[in-house]
Amino acid sequence: MDIGYRLTDVELDEIIQLILQKYGYDFRNYARTSLTRRIARCMNIANLKTLYELKYNLINEPSFFTWFLETLTVNVTEMFRDPLFYKDLREKVLPALASYPIIKIWHAGCATGEEVFSMSILLHEAGLLNRTKLYATDLNPANLERARKGIISMEQTKEYTINYIQSGGKNDFSVYYTAHYQSAIIRKEFRSNILFAQHNLAVDQVFNEFQLICCRNVMIYFNRELQNHVFKLFYNSLSPKGYLAVGIKESLLFTDVKEQFESVSAATRIYRRKN
Ligand SMILES: C[S@@+](CC[C@H](N)C(=O)[O-])C[C@H]1O[C@@H](n2cnc3c(N)ncnc32)[C@H](O)[C@@H]1O
Structure with missing residues (x-):
């Protein structure tokens, strides 16, 4: 074409x-x-x-x-995208995070919020949501504006339900949203711990210390140099033994911080800061 x-x-x-x-x-x-x-x-x-x-x-x-x-910018996203990634979060990451009195999680490149809403549901089901602060950032203010409203596509709820079940979800997925004309809105209680803010990974700095950072399907659009810069930013933003999750097609293999991390799940690209 x-x-x-x-x-x-x-x-x-x-x-x-x-x-x-x-x-x-x-x-x-x-x-x-x-x-x-x-x-x-x-x-x-x-x-x-x-x-x-x-x-x-x-x-x-x-x-x-x-x-x-x-x-x-490519804004494609979905809830429980790559369900096996969320299954690994449930089984391998959340049990370790449970030992912290307050858990801080950063979603970098959160697009319109579907990824952080999925995390919020996961935390709720693990009994951890009320002591977690979620920070969701993106370069694009229009994405953040939509994310703050909690709107997800009604048409896609069927697909999201399948993803949710494949991720190990046991509830009826529809309890997490209310229908509103052609849209579905994530219930307020699954959004109230989320702070949405503009942050540009190419130029902005570390702003907090986190136990888990998710940056999925963002660095695929960056060259090696910028990927390296962003991985260093994440290293400096993680607490010792903190977790880092990237997209299935992304890897820290060619970066300067490679030796500072160990793999938690090679298939779903979850890493852990060594110390
Ligand atoms: C394909 S979406 C990924 C959304 C979500 N993480 C997921 O995997 O479903 C990529 C997002 O990265 C954001 N982005 C691109 N460059 C960025 C940058 N330099 N800093 C922060 N976000 C950026 C885009 O605005 C877009 O929302």
């Missing part, structure tokens, strides 16, 4: 610089092929035929940039 205008390497750098200087978002260390493809997709949807038109809109139309940012 032809997706229209393809930026050259030099043009891509120009756009990256423009976004950095005008809006402060740093895409310099994102994987270039996928970034080029996604910019082409944005241009196609917005019916922009030239680099000049793209630059003009980015410079003169802040509302265009809001849309562009939302369309540029």
Whole structure:
């Protein structure tokens, strides 16, 4: 399928610089092929035929940039995504976290919240929710706005129910949300311990110490250098013996902090800080 205008390497750098200087978002260390493809997709949807038109809109139309940012980043997510990962959390991670009087968990790149809502349900079922603080961050403010409302797709609840059962869930999944027209809303009690905030993994710093960090399907869009930087940020944000979970296609194998972690589950990419 032809997706229209393809930026050259030099043009891509120009756009990256423009976004950095005008809006402060740093895409310099994102994987270039996928970034080029996604910019082409944005241009196609917005019916922009030239680099000049793209630059003009980015410079003169802040509302265009809001849309562009939302369309540029991949926001795909679901509840209990990769159910076996959640099964491993139930069986291998939560029992260890139970020994802490207060548990702090960070979801970095939380998109529209489905991942942190799943974690909240898991914690509730393990009897740990009332002493857990969940921090869910993302680069994209539009994602956070939706996440704060607790809205999930009604159409997908069937799929989420299957994921939930495969993750070892024993309840009726529908007790966790209320239906509201075409949407479903996660019940308030499973959202009240969650703090949603904007945080950019490429430029922002450590902001707390956590017993578990989940950053799934985010670093796949970064180049090696940025992945390395973010893994170091996570190392410095974890308490000794803290857990780190990344996406099934992500790994810390090629990073500087590799030796500082041990594997808890190779298949579901859960690691633990050695000390
Ligand atoms: C594919 S979604 C993953 C959502 C969820 N973690 C999951 O696995 O279902 C990737 C998310 O990473 C966010 N993201 C991309 N770059 C980021 C950055 N530099 N800092 C924080 N979040 C970022 C995007 O806005 C998007 O919401």
